[in-house]
Amino acid sequence: MSLFHVSEEILQAQQDAGRASGSVELIAVSKVQPNDRVLAVLQQGHRVFGENRVQEAEGKWPEFQKTFPDAKVHLLGPLQSNKARAAMRLFDCLHTLDRPKLATALARLAQELGHCPALFIQVNTGLEPQKAGIAPDAVDTFVKDCRALDLPVMGLMCIPPVEEEASLHFALLAKLARRNGLEGLSMGMSDDFAKAISFGATHVRVGSAIFGARVQAPHP
Numbered sequence: 214m215s216l217f218h219v220s221e222e223i224l225q226a227q228q229d230a231g232r233a234s235g236s237v238e239l240i241a242v243s244k245v246q247p248n249d250r251v252l253a254v255l256q257q258g259h260r261v262f263g264e265n266r267v268q269e270a271e272g273k274w275p276e277f278q279k280t281f282p283d284a285k286v287h288l289l290g291p292l293q294s295n296k297a298r299a300a301m302r303l304f305d306c307l308h309t310l311d312r313p314k315l316a317t318a319l320a321r322l323a324q325e326l327g328h329c330p331a332l333f334i335q336v337n338t339g340l341e342p343q344k345a346g347i348a349p350d351a352v353d354t355f356v357k358d359c360r361a362l363d364l365p366v367m368g369l370m371c372i373p374p375v376e377e378e379a380s381l382h383f384a385l386l387a388k389l390a391r392r393n394g395l396e397g398l399s400m401g402m403s404d405d406f407a408k409a410i411s412f413g414a415t416h417v418r419v420g421s422a423i424f425g426a427r428v429q430a431p432h433p
C-alpha cells in the first residue's frame with residue numbers, strides 16, 4: 214500500500230459508514246522507519262505522524278520541522294513520568310494517558326508551562342496484563358478525575374489483543390467514549406483501520422500500510 218491507497222480506503226470507509234469526509238484523522242506511524250521514507254510522505258503533503266518513543270521522536274522531528282514547520286507528531290507509546298516534560302514540548306497529542314500518576318504529572322506540567330497537548334486515555338479493553346491502560350470498568354472514574362485536573366481529554370484509545378476480533382474492542386471503546394461524552398476515538402491500525410472507522414474511529418494509526426514493513430522490530 215501507500216499513503217495514497219490508505220487515504221482512498223479511509224475516504225471509502227467514511228462514505229460506507231455515512232460519515233462526513235474529513236471526520237477521520239490519519240496518523241502516519243513513522244516509528245523505526247528510515248528517514249527517507251518519512252521524508253517521502255512529508256513531501257507528498259502529509260502532516261500528521263505518530264511515534265512510540267520520546268527519544269526517537271526527539272532525534273527526528275525537530276529536524277524535519279525545520280523544513281515542515283506544520284508537521285504534527287502524536288505520541289502512541291507508553292510515557293514514563295520522567296519523560297513527560299519532554300513529551301509535552303515535542304508532541305501535539307498524547308494517546309497513552311494510562312494511569313493516575315501520569316495524569317497528576319501532566320496536570321502539574323500544564324500549570325507550569327501554560328499549555329497541554331490534546332490527550333487520549335488508553336483503555337486496556339482486553340484486560341491484558343502486559344498491556345498498559347485503564348480497565349474498562351475504571352474508565353468513568355478516571356475520566357472524571359482527569360477533568361477535575363483540567364486536562365484536555367479528547368477521547369479514548371485502544372490496542373485490541375492480536376488474537377481477538379477487533380470489532381468487539383472497537384465497539385466497547387465507542388460505548389465507553391459515548392457514555393463519558395468524549396468525541397475522540399483513537400483506534401485502528403494497518404490491518405483494521407477501515408473496520409475501526411465503521412465503529413466510529415476519529416483517529417486511525419497506520420504505519421506499515423503507508424511506509425512498508427518496519428525495518429527493525431520496534432522497541433516495546
Ligand SMILES: *Cc1c(COP(=O)(O)O)cnc(C)c1O
Binds near residue numbers: 372420
Ligand atoms: C506501531 C503502532 C501502530 C501502527 O501499526 P501498523 O500495524 O504498522 O499500522 C499503531 N498504534 C500503535 C500504538 C503502535 O504502536
